[in-house]
Amino acid sequence: MPEILVIGSGVIGLSSALCLQLSGYDVRIITRELPLRATSVAAGAVWSGSDLEGRSRCWAANTLDRFLALAKEANSGVTLQRMREVYAEDVPDPWYRELLPFFQRLSKHEMRGGLIGGYLMDVPMVAPPIYLERLHDQFLAAGGRLELRTVESLEELAGEAPLLVNCTGVGAREVAKDDSVYPLRGQTILTDAQGIRVGYMDNSSVDHIFPRADGVLIGGVKVKGDWNREIDPAISDRIMRRCSNIEKRLAGANVLREFVGLRPGRDEARLENEQLANGCNVIHNYGHAAVGYTLSWGCAMEVAALARAMEIS
Numbered sequence: 001m002p003e004i005l006v007i008g009s010g011v012i013g014l015s016s017a018l019c020l021q022l023s024g025y026d027v028r029i030i031t032r033e034l035p036l037r038a039t040s041v042a043a044g045a046v047w048s049g050s051d052l053e054g055r056s057r058c059w060a061a062n063t064l065d066r067f068l069a070l071a072k073e074a075n076s077g078v079t080l081q082r083m084r085e086v087y088a089e090d091v092p093d094p095w096y097r098e099l100l101p102f103f104q105r106l107s108k109h110e111m112r113g114g115l116i117g118g119y120l121m122d123v124p125m126v127a128p129p130i131y132l133e134r135l136h137d138q139f140l141a142a143g144g145r146l147e148l149r150t151v152e153s154l155e156e157l158a159g160e161a162p163l164l165v166n167c168t169g170v171g172a173r174e175v176a177k178d179d180s181v182y183p184l185r186g187q188t189i190l191t192d193a194q195g196i197r198v199g200y201m202d203n204s205s206v207d208h209i210f211p212r213a214d215g216v217l218i219g220g221v222k223v224k225g226d227w228n229r230e231i232d233p234a235i236s237d238r239i240m241r242r243c244s245n246i247e248k249r250l251a252g253a254n255v256l257r258e259f260v261g262l263r264p265g266r267d268e269a270r271l272e273n274e275q276l277a278n279g280c281n282v283i284h285n286y287g288h289a290a291v292g293y294t295l296s297w298g299c300a301m302e303v304a305a306l307a308r309a310m311e312i313s
């Protein structure tokens with residue numbers, strides 16, 4: 001089978017690389033950073049279908065199947081987590097209601113602080129440091145190779161392989177010359193808080209409390225256009241204060257680690273073929289904004305299907 005070059009080793013690049021390997025291709029990853037340094041390591045990362053429309057729903061449903069299976073495996077980094085998802089307005093039943101193992105609407109008398117609508121549900125929760133390391137190990141074990149290198153443009157890779165898969169996240173702004181890509185800066189804190197059984201996600205303020213396999217992750221912020229990858233202590237203080245007001249068991253918890261990540265913002269994710277002017281074939285898979293984990297496996301399955309349909313040699 002011919003070699004395929006995947007550019008990027010965040011959750012989108014690693015998932016795409018693995019799905020291509022499962023289809024029988026030799027895969028090499030070229031990436032500026034190792035997987036545990038990408039934006040993907042900073043994520044929550046809950047499976048979250050609420051804001052999705054169109055074909056994103058199909059990608060999310062396929063990812064949900066995969067994550068529900070992984071949640072039954074020890075040490076996968078994916079667990080099934082009971083979550084309260086709350087809103088400042090009344091919300092209809094979500095499209096994915098029947099796909100979840102447990103779902104219940106929250107009644108108005110269960111809400112506080114001006115919040116009105118919401119759900120209680122069991123959804124997959126990913127601990128990115130564990131999950132990404134596992135994907136990386138599986139990729140290497142299947143014969144994949146990873147090369148640390150910065151790519152200036154896709155054109156420079158013409159001649160290295162018959163097909164490129166562009167998974168550069170916010171880096172696609174330069175690599176694919178796509179001005180519609182922008183950063184949505186996020187910052188999170190991993191704590192050792194104990195005894196928090198139900199997670200929390202407020203869609204009106206982006207406050208969230210995610211019990212995961214590696215601790216309890218709290219956040220967050222979503223700042224459009226901010227490229228700063230340094231931790232801002234004032235934001236950390238605010239996150240800790242706000243989340244401790246919501247969940248008293250966070251008071252006194254130790255900080256295990258802090259993260260910053262640049263979500264790859266775009267009106268919608270770009271998943272399509274392109275033939276460059278120099279004849280180079282590319283599948284783009286970037287721009288997953290705040291739902292990269294939710295869409296990751298479904299998008300990777302589609303990348304593999306597109307590659308098979310191209311009959312590259």
Ligand SMILES: Cc1cc2nc3c(=O)[nH]c(=O)nc-3n(C[C@H](O)[C@H](O)[C@H](O)COP(=O)(O)OP(=O)(O)OC[C@H]3O[C@@H](n4cnc5c(N)ncnc54)[C@H](O)[C@@H]3O)c2cc1C
Pocket residue numbers: 007008009010011012013030031032033034035038039040041042043044045046047048149150151152167168169170171172175185186187188219220260261262263264286287288289290291292293294295
């Ligand atoms: C705080 C936070 C919370 C989040 N919570 C959730 C959540 O709960 N659920 C959810 O589904 N999603 C969540 N997300 C979103 C999710 O993390 C992203 O959508 C996802 O990580 C994007 O993955 P990616 O692989 O496209 O990008 P990245 O992880 O940024 O990976 C891009 C890769 O491309 C490489 N690259 C870029 N440019 C170049 C170049 N020029 N040359 C070579 N390599 C290059 C990078 O080195 C990197 O390896 C969250 C994100 C953040 C920041």
